[in-house]
Amino acid sequence: MAIDTQFEDNREIVDEHDGHDVWGPVEEPERLGIHGTHVAVDFDICIADGACLEDCPVDVFEWVDTPDHPESEIKADPANEAPIDVDAGRTGRA
Numbered sequence: 001m002a003i004d005t006q007f008e009d010n011r012e013i014v015d016e017h018d019g020h021d022v023w024g025p026v027e028e029p030e031r032l033g034i035h036g037t038h039v040a041v042d043f044d045i046c047i048a049d050g051a052c053l054e055d056c057p058v059d060v061f062e063w064v065d066t067p068d069h070p071e072s073e074i075k076a077d078p079a080n081e082a083p084i085d086v087d088a089g090r091t092g093r094a
């Protein structure tokens with residue numbers, strides 16, 4: 001399963017966390033929604049393998065504890081999404 005690429009149309013912002021939006025539904029601790037918008041992570045499918053933390057060149061992600069979530073008890077939170085110009089590398093691309 002992958003993140004819903006149309007989540008901005010299909011979901012509502014229900015909260016804010018560390019400077020980024022949280023897209024519902026959220027029913028803690030089992031359903032945690034999508035964190036972030038430009039660097040969005042679906043917490044409900046994140047398995048906490050850490051690949052994004054290892055590969056991100058600008059350190060967007062930080063681990064956050066999510067006890068009792070069925071997929072994993074930590075998640076890669078896009079905690080540093082706000083200060084990053086995520087569109088800079090897209091200039092001139094379709």
Ligand code: SF4
Binds near residue numbers: 045047051053075
């Ligand atoms: S840790 Fe990162 S790469 Fe791994 S599942 Fe979670 S969001 Fe995806």
